[in-house]
Amino acid sequence: MSVKTKEASRKRRQRRVRKKVSGTTSRPRLAVHRSNRHISAQVIDDSTGHTLAAASTYEAALRDKAGHLDGANEVGKLVAERAKAAGLSTVVFDRGGNRYLGQVAALADAAREAGLEF
Numbered sequence: 001m002s003v004k005t006k007e008a009s010r011k012r013r014q015r016r017v018r019k020k021v022s023g024t025t026s027r028p029r030l031a032v033h034r035s036n037r038h039i040s041a042q043v044i045d046d047s048t049g050h051t052l053a054a055a056s057t058y059e060a061a062l063r064d065k066a067g068h069l070d071g072a073n074e075v076g077k078l079v080a081e082r083a084k085a086a087g088l089s090t091v092v093f094d095r096g097g098n099r100y101l102g103q104v105a106a107l108a109d110a111a112r113e114a115g116l117e118f
Helices: 003-020 069-085 103-113
Strands: 029-034 039-045 050-056 092-094
Touching (some): 069 103
Antiparallel strands (some): 029 039, 039 050
16 A cells, blocks of 8 residues: 555545534544654644643653653543643544554543543
């Protein structure tokens, strides 16, 4: 499978998911972005277009765990803590066209364990 085909498939999945998933003020969207090395998550209110909480392996404290399931777990815990500090308890999960396995699933599970509901 060529890189172009993989990217096109991910974009198709992303459009399909984004049609159904939208963040509101009461239930914002937990969006996940994954690159080859890093993973990041944002809690976004789509009605106002504001990011309410975010965490990433780009941060200095998590940079050494980039590219591993440990890093995804830490990002999930951290984004859940920051969302709860902002007064949020329920979110809608947006996997961003990525398949729900590996780092994406680990991030989601860690966020659930830290107290976010979705």
